Amino acid sequence: MSSHPIGEHALLSDRHSAALVTRQGSIDWLCFPRFDSPSVFGALLDDDAGHWSVNPAVPARAERSYVTGSMVLRTTFHTAEGTLELLDALALGDSPDPHRLGEYAPHQLLRGLRCTSGRVTVEASFRPRPEYGLIVPVLTATEGGILATGGPDQLLLATPIRHAPHDGDARARFDLDAGQSVYFALRRVPFGEPTPPMATQPEIAAALDETVAAWRSWSALHQKYDGPWRSLVHHSGRVLQALSYQPTGAIVAAPTTSLPELVGGERNWDYRYSWVRDASFTMQALWVAACPDEAYEFFGFMTAAAARYRPERPLQIMFGIGGEHDLSERVLTHLSGWRDSRPVRVGNGAWTQPQLDVYGELLDAAFRLREQLGELTPTTRTFLTGLADAAANQWRQPDNGIWEVRGEPRHFLYSKLMCWVALDRAAAMADQLHATDRAPAWRATAEEIRDAVLTHGFNPDVGAFTQSFGSSRLDAAALVLAIVGFLPATDPRVLSTTELIAERLTDRRGLVYRYQTTSGVDGIAGDEGTFVLCTFWLAHAYALAGRVERAREVFGRAAEYLNDVGLLAEEIDPATGEQLGNYPQAFSHIGLVNAAWAIHRAEQA
Structure with a gap:
């Protein structure tokens, strides 16, 4: 049973599909590649239907906001030892026309972690459950990340952090010191198509920046209301x-x-x-x-x-x-x-x-x-x-x-x-x-x-x-x-x-x-x-x-x-x-x- 209050979730969108993120940094709803596709993460409706969480391993106070002018979510975790910033977005891609927001969206979920002070121990749990939780995929550690296989799609999780796959769940625990960053990217590959190389750290960081810029460009061009x-x-x-x-x-x-x-x-x-x-x-x-x-x-x-x-x-x-x-x-x-x-x-x-x-x-x-x-x-x-x-x-x-x-x-x-x-x-x-x-x-x-x-x-x-x-x-x-x-x-x-x-x-x-x-x-x-x-x-x-x-x-x-x-x-x-x-x-x-x-x-x- 899912019990997180509905109103504790934030929305991510690439204008093709959507994800919901809890205050604790867990993606509890994601449908790829369309809004109405079967969920990949469905913990919103049942704890056994999948999630992807990234958060401090110790108690933390969380503050959230969207990056100004965008739908890119920033969550800041304050712990006794340090401060951790998490950026979450569905990538919009680099469209040459700011009026056509998301036209070339690559169907990729981006997550970026940065320790801004002290040291923070981070825990990550990657537990995909495609087809509204019916499928427990096989998770395999590969060069540059994890491959999840099962059902009509493969999922590629690009990560420099070593995860330990077991029974459909890949977990990791690692430390970040002030100034250190790490990035993750999740993408869907239809079964039978060639498996592309994993995204690199600079590529994921650039995709996050691109997405913020695309939302801001759209907002600046379109939003003129100046009333109450x-x-x-x-x-x-x-x-x-x-x-x-x-x-x-x-x-x-x-x-x-x-x-x-x-x-x-x-x-x-x-x-x-x-x-x-x-x-x-x-x-x-x-x-x-x-x-x-x-x-x-x-x-x-x-x-x-x-x-x-x-x-x-x-x-x-x-x-x-x-x-x-x-x-x-x-x-x-x-x-x-x-x-x-x-x-x-x-x-x-x-x-x-x-x-x-x-x-x-x-x-x-x-x-x-x-x-x-x-x-x-x-x-x-x-x-x-x-x-x-x-x-x-x-x-x-x-x-x-x-x-x-x-x-x-x-x-x-x-x-x-x-x-x-x-x-x-x-x-x-x-x-x-x-x-x-x-x-x-x-x-x-x-x-x-x-x-x-x-x-x-x-x-x-x-x-x-x-x-x-x-x-x-x-x-x-x-x-x-x-x-x-x-x-x-x-x-x-x-x-x-x-x-x-x-x-x-x-x-x-x-x-x-x-x-x-x-x-x-x-x-x-x-x-x-x-x-x-x-x-x-x-x-x-x-x-x-x-x-x-x-x-x-x-x-x-x-x-x-x-x-x-x-x-x-x-x-x-x-x-x-x-x-x-x-x-x-x-x-x-x-x-x-x-x-x-x-x-x-x-x-x-």
């Missing part, structure tokens, strides 16, 4: 960039699977795929936090992934990061899960659900990024106009909604709202879409949706817009009514909804639930934590209403849960305040960026 919480917004922008898959432009919701929404619960899902909704929100947040050069690539990915899409049927709501459609869900019964939270799932059954809101999110992102997109290709124009037509054709249908309930489809308010957004934005972009002849029909249908939302979405007995038509249940997604411009944030119905959500959907910490999950109302047993994105939505809604002090207060409450390296999971445990759910979560960092931007604009008004 500037450093948090810029860091969140880098996190969102780290969650994008460079080869296609896809964006993962999170780089992990099955981290639970409540300890011991069954709300454990695989988030290593590209949700249309999450990715569209990410592109919009990057508009604030970093100039989104990838906008064109993202819409190209969506157009290709949704090949042969027809407006008469729902758009698939998520795809594999390579454009895959079949994301069938299965359970890994051999893994115990984080803190015994079972099941551990790979794949995600939500790919078959109809969720009508995706049309609005995609077209809203296209509208926000219209200057970056420039002249659209005929294929992209056809795709986007098809989305508007689909929203017009399907908005009356029930669906599973933004929260992907696994019960019966309903007429969710948020889904209707986003169909309105789809038609509103498409009409506004009609010239760019070469569809001015369709704009009057789109506007007319948007008015029909508006009338339906105002008539059936607002419950006068509750005094709020509710989760679905005819419902009395509150849902934080109603906060988006003002965010997308459906109604002014100062409209009495919107203000009443905002205040009721603040009153009835918040825990004692002032953090916001998506909705009340008691009694399995969403088709899944058990409760969940408060939802970080929803808390930032509340701050955003207050800012739009001109209640800036309230907005700042709510923003501050959510930002308190950032860990020491500025990362947020999906939810917060209402009992303990621990981070819960897949991590780091794009949604949470999106909410931070957009709420900060809204507060900045409100203060300038």
Whole structure:
């Protein structure tokens, strides 16, 4: 069983795959060569599923931060005898184009140790377990390192330190004196390909420097936001960039699977795929936090992934990061899960659900990024106009909604709202879409949706817009009514909804639930934590209403849960305040960026 708190991990990314590192210097999650590949190290979900730890052999106090302007992690260990600095990164390679971060990433995990004072005795444990822990590879000491063989890949660990392989684990113990350094590099070689020479110490040191420089170059070119919480917004922008898959432009919701929404619960899902909704929100947040050069690539990915899409049927709501459609869900019964939270799932059954809101999110992102997109290709124009037509054709249908309930489809308010957004934005972009002849029909249908939302979405007995038509249940997604411009944030119905959500959907910490999950109302047993994105939505809604002090207060409450390296999971445990759910979560960092931007604009008004 893995027990390290979720929020004690730091993220590494080369925009192809991701690793998570504990405060103690252990790589407890690594998927090669893609975000959704089977794990090589999976101790995050089960202690027997592999790790790679490098840390002092004696008790030490650890301090961590990312190297300024980068996603290269620096951990400093303070012991009674000396100080040790550990640098961790997934290599980005030396791309000649700083706009294409990670284009030539060599799929290599880099680690550098340097003793900065005194003497430190170091222990290292290299315990790979490919295929989510199913494979115990054969470890062989070779010239310049260790070769791990087993399954479809070989792993090469370049190290000048002699390790003693035994039963799938290679251990070493060595001393470093002040001024001494040592470097490690781990790379994957597909089985059957020639084994390359081990990386040398100067090569690994240079690759670390290259990676810092590449991140800094990207940050300097792209990050211009200069409002409140500037450093948090810029860091969140880098996190969102780290969650994008460079080869296609896809964006993962999170780089992990099955981290639970409540300890011991069954709300454990695989988030290593590209949700249309999450990715569209990410592109919009990057508009604030970093100039989104990838906008064109993202819409190209969506157009290709949704090949042969027809407006008469729902758009698939998520795809594999390579454009895959079949994301069938299965359970890994051999893994115990984080803190015994079972099941551990790979794949995600939500790919078959109809969720009508995706049309609005995609077209809203296209509208926000219209200057970056420039002249659209005929294929992209056809795709986007098809989305508007689909929203017009399907908005009356029930669906599973933004929260992907696994019960019966309903007429969710948020889904209707986003169909309105789809038609509103498409009409506004009609010239760019070469569809001015369709704009009057789109506007007319948007008015029909508006009338339906105002008539059936607002419950006068509750005094709020509710989760679905005819419902009395509150849902934080109603906060988006003002965010997308459906109604002014100062409209009495919107203000009443905002205040009721603040009153009835918040825990004692002032953090916001998506909705009340008691009694399995969403088709899944058990409760969940408060939802970080929803808390930032509340701050955003207050800012739009001109209640800036309230907005700042709510923003501050959510930002308190950032860990020491500025990362947020999906939810917060209402009992303990621990981070819960897949991590780091794009949604949470999106909410931070957009709420900060809204507060900045409100203060300038």
